[in-house]
Amino acid sequence: MNILxxxxxxxxxxxxxxxxxxxxxxxxxxxxxxxxCDLSSVMQxxxxxxxxxxxNSIVGIALLVSQVLLSLPNMFHSDLKPKNILYDKLSxxxxxxxxxxxKQFKEGSFTKNYKAxxxxxxxxxxxxxxxxxxxxxDVFCLGLILLEMTMGxxxxxxxxxxxxKGNLEKFLSKKSLYNGLNSIIKSMLIVDQNQRINIDxxxxxxxxxxxxxxxxxxxAVQGKIEDKKSFSMIQKFKKxxxxxxxxxxINENRMDSYKVNELNQMNDCLSKRFVQxx
Numbered sequence: 001m002n003i004l005x006x007x008x009x010x011x012x013x014x015x016x017x018x019x020x021x022x023x024x025x026x027x028x029x030x031x032x033x034x035x036x037c038d039l040s041s042v043m044q045x046x047x048x049x050x051x052x053x054x055x056n057s058i059v060g061i062a063l064l065v066s067q068v069l070l071s072l073p074n075m076f077h078s079d080l081k082p083k084n085i086l087y088d089k090l091s092x093x094x095x096x097x098x099x100x101x102x103k104q105f106k107e108g109s110f111t112k113n114y115k116a117x118x119x120x121x122x123x124x125x126x127x128x129x130x131x132x133x134x135x136x137x138d139v140f141c142l143g144l145i146l147l148e149m150t151m152g153x154x155x156x157x158x159x160x161x162x163x164x165k166g167n168l169e170k171f172l173s174k175k176s177l178y179n180g181l182n183s184i185i186k187s188m189l190i191v192d193q194n195q196r197i198n199i200d201x202x203x204x205x206x207x208x209x210x211x212x213x214x215x216x217x218x219x220a221v222q223g224k225i226e227d228k229k230s231f232s233m234i235q236k237f238k239k240x241x242x243x244x245x246x247x248x249x250i251n252e253n254r255m256d257s258y259k260v261n262e263l264n265q266m267n268d269c270l271s272k273r274f275v276q277x278x
Contacts, residue, residue: 052151
């Protein structure tokens, strides 16, 4: 509850409407804005079509999530995965969600008996008994997500384990398009967290990659088409790093799609969980 209160004003964090404690204060419920789908669904759709997200979208998502992690006050998310990055089709943007496993820390403190939120998207250091966990843990998790987006498929549990053991090279995309991003991914997936890139430098390098891609695009169109049209194309390309448009249908769970008896069961369940006090 304290963590949610501290992060609710950070840009690109899921919009929290209200937090509710049950009458006996043994449970806490979080009501937040409804989003269209998650990044996992977007990736799955593209992978099924044997496609990947455009490079500018991948860099944009990496920047967006990295900036949220950088803004977290002395805490790390600890359960970063595609299902926790939500998409809003109205704003055409992504937000980071599910801070239920987030951890706060003090400098010099360490974590005992840590349990990873998701074994697949976890840093190698979670297996240690007494470990110092920081935002570099989230950096590794984000690196796995970026790697999947460049591969055009999801990693298996066994492949993620190999990467945590340092066997990364064979999973990196061989497409020259990803050379710049691959270099950043390699620095994110270093096994030794002391050698791994920190979140501040990661944001700097992603911003630099974004600027490089913008320069390349500008050089490709300027002088080859009329100035007015080239200016419009360049501006649209710059916005594409932070506006995510998908031309496929996003399936949402709507209340009117449930049968009456299912709705009754849901209402009973909600009542038992004290949500009616809202």
